[in-house]
Amino acid sequence: MPYDIKIDNFEGPLDLLLHLIRKNEMDIYDIPIAEITGQYLATIDAMKSLNLDIAGEFLLMAATLVHIKSRLLLPQSEDEVTEEDEDDPRAELIRRLLEYQKYKEAATELDSRQVLGRDVFARKFPSPELAELEEDEFQAVGLYDLVDALRGLIRNIPEATYHEVTFEQLSVTERINQILSQLAGKENLPFADLFTPSPSRHEIVVSFLAMLELVKLRMVRLLQNSRFGTIWLFPAVADDSAAGLDFDEDALGYG
Amino acid sequence: MTLQPVLTLTRMPLDTVDLKPIVEALIFVSESPVRADQIAEALDVEKQVVAPLLRQLCSDYADGSRGIILEETAGGFQFRTRPEYAEWVRRLSRNKPFRFSRAALEALAIIAYRQPITRAEIEYLRGVDSGGVLKTLLDKHLVRILGKKDVPGRPMIYGTSRDFLELFGLKDLSGLPTLKEFSELALEAPPSADDVL
């Protein structure tokens, strides 16, 4: 059973090569290129015959191996033979394999640690003690999170920057009132439902800001089932107080 | 992508292990109060086995030298900090560094990406008054006044400070990731379904 290997078992061509080297008990510092190239190509062929998609990286490595093999076949001058390492066409490949092997091992070692949430568990939730003194501030977030949130919204919109917003368009205050009426009488609303099917950048940015404003005003709570799941809006106040709020500067209460 | 071999679960038969620390761990890790029957079910034992362990744990924690107590609330058990220490808990949470309000983070992002920028421009983009939040950012030295804009009224223009760069670990402003770079990361190589993590 020479080719009972699935390509899925290999993270990439380096991984496959390491496997072949071990299986055949080859010396990694002196890889028999002709032999390993033969086996590598045979594996790729076997995979192709099973109609498996072969990632480009595997084919690139095949080409590299063939290239190294052909260079080894070229007649060498006397000086070249004596200065082995530097001119050995295999040198870079060997270096990469040794290097890759180190990180592969380091990855296994990471995996064998007591991983939080898998082997050990911490209290990854706000303590009730803290909830009782919750302020209307949020936990620290990196710029990544904000940029990522905005990007997620803007992604599908044709080029235009929110620079070009014109004054006639919807303001954040108007949008706040719209969201409140959208929420009225509902238990909750998925974040995505705030948008029309193909929203403009302006609409997205304004809605996003309006939503943040509502959270800040404690009129809406944002909840996620899981850290990266759908974001749900929950009205945080009774219906009647939501109607016709007067948003003056003080009500927005920065500072 | 290859899955690891499934872990062989070699837990010991329950009568040979001490259950109390397991019960302790289970209560510790639960977000809401845990009932005795939930613990019994997880341990696969009768509820009568669990009840005395819970009583024991309660008294272990009640001895006064501990900062945590085990409280029976709403039909379940839950660890809480000792009420006498509430003030210290408050002090700890108050001292948390960089607890940005969303408003502050938003304004900071706008200033970072659009500087030099006037207050009116920030407010225009955010749609709300930003005087207070701007003052906070100035107080925290994350934002600084760059000068005055050469337009009628000569409004002040703002930009981010050295502290801002330090906070976000940036060498200079060109280190800020652009929206475009973010997209490229995702578009060039969509994560494959087997990226389990």
Place this chain on the structure above:
Amino acid sequence: MTLQPVLTLTRMPLDTVDLKPIVEALIFVSESPVRADQIAEALDVEKQVVAPLLRQLCSDYADGSRGIILEETAGGFQFRTRPEYAEWVRRLSRNKPFRFSRAALEALAIIAYRQPITRAEIEYLRGVDSGGVLKTLLDKHLVRILGKKDVPGRPMIYGTSRDFLELFGLKDLSGLPTLKEFSELALEAPPSADDVL
């Protein structure tokens, strides 16, 4: 940024109270590892006062009869369930243990040991495109953008985050085991043909 109501401080003078239980309470109540200096600040004492208390607490919890351990991780201290009880915890919460994809682990290991590192460098070392897995790691906050490299094209450079240290229970990056050379590996564990994690 929002002002809190002024608290009436009714705490006792510190020299008359035992600090250890307070430290215990503060660690317990925090969602992420608490640093010694945060505790010292909350208690209004010097860091040197807190350090021996933390050591004492660690050994109190290490005694084996407890279901919880106090671990030093990501520059701070955090209570965690004892690893032996993982399966019981999962039974209670009805969670299956998660697995990392090999791609994620490999990329993480490379980033951890070689940071700051560019995407191209990761891909050279792994021999495969790594945009997708990098995006996943960024999304999970295990990897962060450190800035841009000072070379033509100014590619972004990446490093591991605090969450990474916390996830793997590492005190800091120096806690990473030293990389083994191939020769050592070969001696230690003769790899079998299907040794794919």
